[in-house]
Amino acid sequence: MHQREATSDLASSGGARGGQMALDAAQASPTPAIAATARILARLKDQPGPLLPVLHAVQHELGCIPAAAVQTIAEALNLSRAEVHGVITFYPHFRNEPAARHTLEVCRAEACQAMGGERLAAHARTALGCDFHANSKNGDFTLEPVYCLGLCAQSPAVMIDGLPHARVTPEKLDRLLARTLEGQS
Numbered sequence: 001m002h003q004r005e006a007t008s009d010l011a012s013s014g015g016a017r018g019g020q021m022a023l024d025a026a027q028a029s030p031t032p033a034i035a036a037t038a039r040i041l042a043r044l045k046d047q048p049g050p051l052l053p054v055l056h057a058v059q060h061e062l063g064c065i066p067a068a069a070v071q072t073i074a075e076a077l078n079l080s081r082a083e084v085h086g087v088i089t090f091y092p093h094f095r096n097e098p099a100a101r102h103t104l105e106v107c108r109a110e111a112c113q114a115m116g117g118e119r120l121a122a123h124a125r126t127a128l129g130c131d132f133h134a135n136s137k138n139g140d141f142t143l144e145p146v147y148c149l150g151l152c153a154q155s156p157a158v159m160i161d162g163l164p165h166a167r168v169t170p171e172k173l174d175r176l177l178a179r180t181l182e183g184q185s
Contacts, residue, residue, distance in 0.1 A: 063098040099142040111152035123170035
């Protein structure tokens with residue numbers, strides 16, 4: 001029986017250049033987002049299941065995962081762009097646009113909802129003029145849902161730029177947002 005070397009058509013997977021060759025090309029890119037993504041990939045690509053750590057690192061460094069980074073990640077990891085995009089869109093933590101200067105996270109867990117969290121969330125959406133996973137029109141705040149801040153006994157709760165606040169009413173939220181903009185969080 002004659003054995004042939006197995007080959008695959010990588011063009012259909014989006015990784016036609018694939019692997020190290022794609023990574024080398026990305027590292028030489030004049031585009032800062034692609035070069036940063038390539039540095040991250042060089043550091044993380046050989047660990048088991050590298051996609052999520054790479055996506056977290058890219059977002060941490062760039063503030064988001066731009067479309068150019070998706071292509072670079074797909075090629076370097078021999079994945080299709082659709083696979084990478086699917087993971088990015090599945091997890092609400094990942095964003096394809098930079099976050100605003102400040103992040104408001106409103107707890108959406110049951111304890112907070114039972115204590116007026118839905119009313120607080122509606123007020124936050126109205127006050128910022130945007131929905132969850134979006135930036136306010138003035139670019140000051142990104143509004144994100146969070147599913148438990150561990151302040152259940154003091155609900156409803158929010159977190160602004162990583163600082164938790166308990167027993168938040170719509171009026172208190174307005175004061176917290178104003179203080180955040182004044183730089184006094």
